[in-house]
Amino acid sequence: MRPLTEEETRVMFEKIAKYIGENLQLLVDRPDGTYCFRLHNDRVYYVSEKILKLAANISGDKLVSLGTCFGKFTKTHKFRLHITALDYLAPYAKYKVWIKPGAEQSFLYGNHVLKSGLGRITENTCQYQGVVVYSMADVPLTRPPWRSCLPWESTGMVGR
């Protein structure tokens, strides 16, 4: 377990900033406690200082996970966000897309969302923007990584 280097932090922040923009500093600097990012076995964990101190007592090979896993660094040092980060990214997301109940199942199984399935969308969302997809009940959705596309990037906005 170790903290991230400058380079790794930059790559990770660039990825996360695509979805939450400048709200990222609310994740870094929180009023209710010190939270930090730590790297363990190529995975980045977002963990509070208290839990980190406890986790330091576990040897590296026996430690499975700590805090929340935000994502991992691949062999070529690219950062891949994981579904477990959704809880932290969804409240700060800048551009949100709500989809109708009919299209929701289709989306969850990996299909594109048609324009007719779109309920609401944040205004001023430009093309190819990273968004967070919600159901009409304001539940953030995602789907399993499919052919190396990011889980909830709605690149399938057909007919825009």
Next chain:
Amino acid sequence: MEGQNVEELLAKAERDEAEKLQRITVHKELELEFDLGNLLASDRNPPTELRRAGPSPEAELQALARDNTQLLINQLWQLPTERVEEALVARLPEPTTRLPREKPVPRPRPLTRWQQFARLKGIRPKKKTNLVWDEVSGQWRRRWGYQRARDDTKEWLIEVPGGADPLEDQFAKRIQAKKERVAKNELNRLRNLARAHKMQLPSTAGMHPTGHQSKEELGRAMQVAKVSTASVGRFQERLPKEKAPRGSGKKRKFQPLFGDFAAEKKSQLELLRVMNSKKPQLDVTRATNKQMREEDQEEAAKRRKMSQKGKRKGGRQGAGGQRKGGPPSQGGKRKGGLGGKVNSGPPRLGGKRKGGQHQRGKRRK
């Protein structure tokens, strides 16, 4: 009147004295035992007041501490004083309490090689004098060490021995021999130390030549030997097919696990600030799209107005309507014209030209 004041003052002074005396004197049933050398006072009085006090006896504890400290200080004031550099200082007596050992008893060390040998042979240490008479300098000098009696490196005249090369430097030879002896002694000392602490010497860890060393051990020994030169192996050639050793680069250093959290946060926020500053504030595509949309809306509104007015006044002013129909078509021609060219345009349209907006940005149509 003044007499009364003086009386009052005297009475007050007396009261103050009594109070001070009361504060200084402390009544105890059993006298305290003092060890002034260690600044220690032992109170053997039974703690009845504390037991009576209850769950949080803060006030009683404080009173007890104050009383005992007062008694100790009273004792200190009775010690003989002296003056040291403008400060009055009490000379403490020798401590009487024997403090327990801080560290455990040292375990017996293994004998050094010489000690083992001496024990074997039955050699006892001979008592020798510290100083030896030195004829050369005419004074008593120590037996060994700095300015010793017979230092052969300090001789000014050395005869070349019978069988030696006449061009050899005898003085350098003696200095070299001394250096070698010193190095050998140091090595033996370290070996004895390593044996005592059951440790390995780092330089020879596992590299004593036995007949049965594995390929890895031999390789390691070879690497260490290569690096053990004055230039730390920089100018040692490799064999034709020998590969560079693995893992000989600098080890990467990471920040400690619990570094300074505040500093970490600060550097991350700084990184975010730099990232945000690099992004352009004004998105050119969106700005131009917005501008073009506005223009289109304006023109659409104008066209609607013209057509409405034209319908209302169509009968009376046929020519006028035709005239008013002109500018939109002219506008259309202008748009087409400016799409291709950069600065040319019909000169009569100077007033209504809207600058080069139409050239930049994407035309959504």
